[in-house]
Amino acid sequence: MIRLDNISKHNGQRVIFIEASAALLKGEKVGLVGPNGAGKSTLFRMITKQEEPDEGNVLTDRGVTIGFFSQDVGEMSGHSAVAEVMNGAGAVSEVAAELAELEAAMADPERMDELDSIIERFGEVQSRFEDLGGYALDGKAREVLHGLGFTQEMMDGDVSLLSGGWKMRVALGRILLMKPDVMLLDEPSNHLDLESLIWLEQFLAGYDGALLMTSHDRAFMNRIINKVIEIDGGNLTTFSGNYEFYEEQRALNEKHQQAQFERQQAMLAKEINFIERFKARASHAAQVQSRVKKLDKIDRVEPPKRRQAMSFEFAPAPRSGDVVVNIQDVDKRYGSRTIYDGLDLMIRRRERCCIMGVNGAGKSTLLKLVTGTTEPDSGTVTVGSNVKIGYFAQHAMDLLDGDRTVFEMLEYTFPQANQGALRSLAGGFGFSGDEVEKSCRVLSGGEKARLVMALMLFDPPNFLVLDEPTNHLDMATKEMLITALADYDGTMLFVSHDRHFLAALSNRVLEVTPEGVHQYGGGYTEYVARTGQEAPGLH
Structure with missing residues (x-):
């Protein structure tokens, strides 16, 4: 239905595509993947004729209708x-x-x-x-x-x-x-709560047209796509299967390429060693010449491209008391709407509580009550002894100083820290090289979220309260965050609509309902097994 035929595209000095080819066939559901800035949005714009390739062709079958959803929704x-x-x-x-x-x-x-x-x-x-x-x-x-x-x-x-x-x-x-015959969806899973996400998943699974989409939600991607097109270094590579299969296949390909590279390097070293030893001897002149010619003709195997992996390790957090938060008989209303009526809840040290609930149930309100950013109408919220809270709120990204660079923001927040420690913190959250000199004003949503997390986690709190921490984050940053938080020895209370994040980190579920907060021992995976549903609004 759509063919990309030897396309090349430059943006100034930067090569985005170089003689790249791929196809979207009838009924295929394709995930478009690649690091940030690889050219995913450019590819969508070329298919929709908003941009043209510098070389090559983007061909669409006659009469095919295309629907394009992007993050730029325009005026309404x-x-x-x-x-x-x-x-x-x-x-x-x-x-x-x-x-x-x-x-x-x-x-x-x-x-x-x-x-x-x-x-x-x-x-x-x-x-x-x-x-x-x-x-x-x-x-x-x-x-x-x-x-x-x-x-x-x-x-x-x-x-x-x-x-x-x-x-x-x-x-x-x-x-x-x-x-339409073809849907192009650029991050359709952004801004959706878990119930809407699951509904969209089912809608797209039943859609009989062709689909090309990007998403930072791996569970969502996994359940819909049957093919992956990867953009990397200007090339387009196609993999059959879902996202999980793509990851396994990519790792396997890298392993094979690394082994080939190492074998060839060993052979080259041996040949070069022979040439160096015998090049001055007339008796070996013919053999030396033969080997030099052989080396000139060999196709060199490149080492696999290593994606720069972000990593962050928590410094040990101070130990808190065993009771981290105690909520007793709390009422909370907004106007005539009752959010909580006589709420009792205790959170203990090292619990990782995820909060579930439909839109408007009071998930964010519970986080605000715990962090003291909103007061109960009656009842008490008591924070335990030696508890140091780190709160990632949905509006936290708006509080960054747009006039400061990333590095200036880190220096301003931690004036006592040495430059090496701050540079390593910035690198751990994906700000390497010149990226630390970027002004906060020009950062993307994902970059702002990474910076806010870096500011929050450098001097580690022992109680993390996180409201949708994975919004705006790409898959690589999510994986880094999950890996770091899996080793975190403090307490967590969080809201997220990312099922991979929920399953990897929770060990207790608090489901907010109009009848009160239902509590489930075990994490999100156990909650799904026990209730038979992935989200509360799917009764």
Whole structure:
């Protein structure tokens, strides 16, 4: 359906693609992977003709419809969320818009003299709307928005009043309702809670068109894709299978290439040694010449490219008391809405509690109560002895000083630390070389999240409170964080919609419901086995 034929692309001095080829065939569900900045978004833009390759061709079969979801959703205003989603459905959305205009005209007292002609036109347009399946479309649009977490009130409300994250969901809903022949989805799993993520997973698994997508959520990627296209060093390499298979195959390929490289290096060393020993002897001149020619003709095996792995190790945190937080008889309301009523909860040292609950259940509120950033209406929240809290809040990235560079931010926060320690901290969180001189203002969401974590973890707290810590993080950073936190000997309380992160780190589950907090011993994996569901809202 789509073919990339020997494409080359440069951005200034930087080579993005060099004679790269790949194909997306009918019914394939392909994950596009590669390090940040490798060219994934550029590839999407070339397929959608927003950019052209410098050389080679991007070929799309005649008549193929393409739906493209990107993080740049554009302006949305003047419609309800459901109308905005229906706008992506082609001709029927134009007819729906005219129908809405005619309905308004019929109710306009200043146009009463035109009423007969308006009613006649309304009948024609309504008939056309029915023929195009318009009334069914409204139901389908609502079904999609419900799956993406919208309430009826939000569906019918003004789309311009929604936050950026909810507008992203509207833009995604538009593509899903359109059901094009090919879907291009750039990070569709961002901004989704666990329930919406699982719904999207099931929707895409049942979608019979071709799919090309990027995602930093490995569980999501694993369950949908049947092929991987990797961008690395300007090349496109295709692997059959899901993300897990790709990782195994890539590691195996690297191992084989390393073994080939080492064998060839040993052979070359032996030949060079012979040439050096005998090049001055006339009796061996023919053999020396023969070996020199042989060496010139050998295709050299390159060593495998090593992805720069980030790693961070916690310094030992001071030991806290056995009771880290004790919540007794806490009430919390926002206006007329009760979030907690008589909540009792104790968190003990070295517990790793993940908080589950549908949107609006009070997950972030619980973290705020524990960290003292919000007060209970009644009851007590007591933090235990020697407890030092590190809190990663969703707004933490907005608090970085845009005028400082990454390194200046580290120096400002830790004035007593030596430069070597700070450089090694920056490197552990992916800021190597000149990247430490980047201004905080120009950092991407993922870079900001990494910097905030570096600031929080350098002088380690013994109680980590994390609200969606993996939002904006790529897979490599998530893996680094999971590895580091697996060895952390403090206590954790966290909210996350990343199932890999939840399963790897939790040893207790707190499920927030309207009836109170249900507690489950064992981690997320045990919770899924016990309840038969991956998220609370899937009852």
